[in-house]
Amino acid sequence: MDELTERQKLILTLVVRDYIEIAQPVGSNRLIERYKLEMSSATIRNEMAVLTEAGYLRQPHTSAGRVPTEEGYRYFVTHFVYQTDLPDATRHTITHQFYQARQDVEQWMHLAASILAHQSRAASLITAPHADLARYKHLELISTQGRQVLMVLVLVGGEVSQQILTLAEPVSQEQLGNVANRLNQVCQGRTTDEMASLSLGAEAVEKDILVLVMQDMSRGEQRLSGEIYLDGLSNVLSEPEFIESDDARRAIRLFEERSLLHNLLARTMVNSHVGGVQVLIGGEGEWEELRQCSVVLARYGIPGTATGALGVFGPMRMSYARTIPTVRFMADLLSGLVSETMVGDET
Amino acid sequence: MDELTERQKLILTLVVRDYIEIAQPVGSNRLIERYKLEMSSATIRNEMAVLTEAGYLRQPHTSAGRVPTEEGYRYFVTHFVYQTDLPDATRHTITHQFYQARQDVEQWMHLAASILAHQSRAASLITAPHADLARYKHLELISTQGRQVLMVLVLVGGEVSQQILTLAEPVSQEQLGNVANRLNQVCQGRTTDEMASLSLGAEAVEKDILVLVMQDMSRGEQRLSGEIYLDGLSNVLSEPEFIESDDARRAIRLFEERSLLHNLLARTMVNSHVGGVQVLIGGEGEWEELRQCSVVLARYGIPGTATGALGVFGPMRMSYARTIPTVRFMADLLSGLVSETMVGDET
DNA sequence: ATTTAGCACTCTATGAGTGAGAGTGCTAAA
DNA sequence: TTTAGCACTCTCACTCATAGAGTGCTAAAT
Known part of the structure; x- marks a missing residue:
């Protein structure tokens, strides 16, 4: 695939954003009205046709609007939201909450899971920091x-x-x-x-x-780590694509079947450096159980001393713009906590 | 309410059993065919009318079969399944599994949650044994x-x-x-x-x-106990009355909101003696969140030393005949384990 | 005094048919 | 290159009719 024009990029992002928000196929007229675009619906339709041809969009049926494909989400994520940062106010609030709960690793985990779930309005998962080589x-x-x-x-x-x-x-x-x-x-x-x-x-x-x-x-x-802390499952279940669908149950089962979760987290532990956020969209062919879902994962901690993984799980339609910065920030925050309390050991 | 005749009892149990199995209103003809009853459908209809009058059954609409009311389930549970025991074979299998995992309290918890969920085909919950008075x-x-x-x-x-x-x-x-x-x-x-x-x-x-x-x-x-171990949530979600319904989400939220669970378990800790199984059907008016659900709970352990609570959570339609004996047996089993490893302490 | 056969009645679930509406792609003009 | 116009397609919501399941009641049978 070669480069997209600026206008095509614009339209792609708008379609993705809108679809993430309303969970319904996005049509050309709707787009103009909502975003007051300075062009006609026909132009948009032409561009949409190109984006569909290129594999970024998809039509559920002939007379419906467009829906992002996995590639569409991927493009959106890598080009537009990946570098976004969390608002300062939010960062401070979160940091403050952790400051109040600095006694206990287990409390961090619960707090982190809760914050991740709340910020991303999806399900969160996190493992306790764990030494690669036990001493x-x-x-x-x-x-x-x-x-x-x-x-x-x-x-x-x-x-x-x-x-x-x-x-x-x-x-x-x-x-x-x-x-x-x-x-x-x-x-x-x-x-x-x-x-x-x-x-x-x-x-x-x-x-x-x-x-x-x-x-x-x-x-x-x-074992990668014993307990996996979870939170926010009900967020995911109330998403429209999960209502009545079989995928909901498959997703829940994924969360119960520890081995699957471990695999998922292990993937992150292997592939990524600390601080790098990985985004797995729609299972990427590998994970049958994640067909309709996306996962945003990051590793945290201090390699060689203790590391863990954390992430967010939700529908492919999740708000990456909120989730990715949150995951990155939480990973950094927890890395800081790990280094504060766990490093240094010359009794 | 005065006593039911034998035949009324029979019909009530059959309706409850059948409804638990197929999750659809049970009609008079269906009952005769399935259970080869030696009477006519008209007789059954008359008896059903009596049972409906008495509050044990309910008609979703005029031309539908009968569905048990909360009182119907309650009658069924107290009169027919409460004293049932688990088959010997099952008892042995379970005991054996615990024998293999006797190292670690945390492992017991996971194992117990898993067995409970599997046996009852519903969701299970269990708290670690916990001393009432810390020494x-x-x-x-x-x-x-x-x-x-x-x-x-x-x-x-x-x-x-x-x-x-x-x-x-x-x-x-x-x-x-x-x-x-x-x-x-x-x-x-x-x-x-x-x-x-x-x-x-x-x-x-x-x-x-x-x-x-x-x-x-x-x-x-x-705190009643730190961690609550859960398992089998997906079992509950795949029950027909939870598909598409809002109740599913409410139930999941119940499981995430620790405080609610704690209340629920605390109720058991207060009301019941160790070994007694409590059955809470449809929230019994008290628990709005449990409208469509039932909970089977028991306390285990040794009062004065360490006790915990365990239970099963599922639709009101859950198989009490499997669940209640399982919960009772697991409570006894864990009580045994607690006394084996935790009692005795004159160093 | 029960039980049962028969029957009219009620309500739901299902499927067909229809029209409105949303959205498209294409063509030709700007 | 963009846009207006238009024919076309497909879904969704609605109505309507019908089949079927199940009931309650009455009157006959045991």
């Missing part, structure tokens, strides 16, 4: 009952995982404390690989625990 | 960067909460360790009330931390 920081063993022990493992970066272990035989709290202390001294800051080559005292319990710790660490590395 | 068990302080400290607080019962603190001035890891050790000795097994009257060493940091710990504990007591 041991601190272990705590707490006996609960008989052979059962609660293990609390803290990783460099602040992730905490807890697990209930069942040992081969009962061990006293004192002994557990000793084991934890020794491991804490030896393993400080190490990765699983480094820990595998350590030589330890001959005590059986100690070795068992170490193995369990390493298992836990590598399990954590493999 | 201190163990504190760990880990310095991360500058004045920031990761606090990991373990409560009797196994709950773990983590939080990032910002201290007034930097404190070394060694010093933090000492503070934690002292508090661990003094506070062992105590409630916030008991901790409030403790006299401590004069060290400022120690007092500050203690206050933060107590804040965290009482915050935990207040």
Whole structure:
């Protein structure tokens, strides 16, 4: 496809904007009336014919207006809204909300999901920041009952995982404390690989625990991240193209089927640098489940320390002009929070 | 309302069963054909008229079959399915699945939500077991960067909460360790009330931390429970009465609005003893958001130590015969797990 | 005293037919 | 190159008629 004329670009953007707003095919007359254009409807029709030929627009049927194709949305996104920034006022409001909730990573996640959903009027998803390579920081063993022990493992970066272990035989709290202390001294800051080559005292319990710790660490590395925080699903469901349609259910299922979501987020983690916003329109052929939907995704955090992904999910008709800047801003904001609280670790 | 005759009961159950299955008004002829009844359609019609008069059935319009009213469902539930048990095979399958995932409370929750959703073919919700009165068990302080400290607080019962603190001035890891050790000795097994009257060493940091710990504990007591695990929403959305209807969105919103869910679960926590299954049909007048829906709820756990709530949410037309026994069984199962791993705590 | 057959009646769902309206593409003039 | 004019197409909303399902009532049968 070669370049479009200025007028064609104008008409394309107007069609996309209008369709995003009203969810109905856009006709030539409608366009003139709404935007007070200085040309006749016939001219618009000619240009629309060109844009249709070029694959940016589509006619549901002969006597209907035009609807953007996936390529149309794509053109719109890359040429017109990608560089847009969020209004200062909005930025400040959001920043302020985060300032009030700086205690707790889990709270950030909920807040971020909520803000994303509200700003974009669509569904949002976000994973907690997660280290690519787990490094041991601190272990705590707490006996609960008989052979059962609660293990609390803290990783460099602040992730905490807890697990209930069942040992081969009962061990006293004192002994557990000793084991934890020794491991804490030896393993400080190490990765699983480094820990595998350590030589330890001959005590059986100690070795068992170490193995369990390493298992836990590598399990954590493999999964992209545990919880995925969601919000705003009902926004998506009330969009007209989802009412009565089967796609709604497919979309919801996508959100429940963690593995699909993980794939989706993993794609972002691989393809993109931190701060870059990816826009996936209508599944792009790859994702059958996303046929009518678009996803705006970004990675956040500090590569090498802890990163996560966040994004917005909605109908292909979503307001990219609002969503893309919001996603970018939230990614930056969270990157900042991660670096504030999680970096630096020379005890 | 006085007692129904046996035949009336029979017809009522058949109407409810059939309507639950096919989601369409049930007529007299249909009933005879499907269930090979030894009477004429006229007899059925007479009985139906009685049941309608008594408020158990309803006619959408003059020439339609009958549909159960809320009272009809209620009668059906209390008289016919309430005492039903889950088939042995199913019980074993479920128990087995839990046996494989006994490491981790979070995994239980996911598993329980998934099983509930699958068995009932509706949406499920469950909260983690939670102590009514928080008792201190163990504190760990880990310095991360500058004045920031990761606090990991373990409560009797196994709950773990983590939080990032910002201290007034930097404190070394060694010093933090000492503070934690002292508090661990003094506070062992105590409630916030008991901790409030403790006299401590004069060290400022120690007092500050203690206050933060107590804040965290009482915050935990207040909220019913942090996370609510959900699953199976798409099951509900594909039910015919939710297609195209506004109620679907209202239901989804209910699930997103945590406070509503909390209220719902709180109701169960207050009204019911552990193991008792509560059935809320069509909102019962109280819950506007649940107009077309029913909720089956139960409390599980060990009162005084840790309890939680679990339940199933679906259309009023849900299969109570499957759902109620499942909810009861899951509540018992989880109670067992709670007592196995969380009770007993004389370190 | 019940139960049932028969029948008139009511209401919905379905499909055909129709006209209005929106929007197009094409042609020819500006 | 743009625009006015116009014939054409397709959808949508509306009406109307009909088939069918299901009822309630009455009178006969058990």
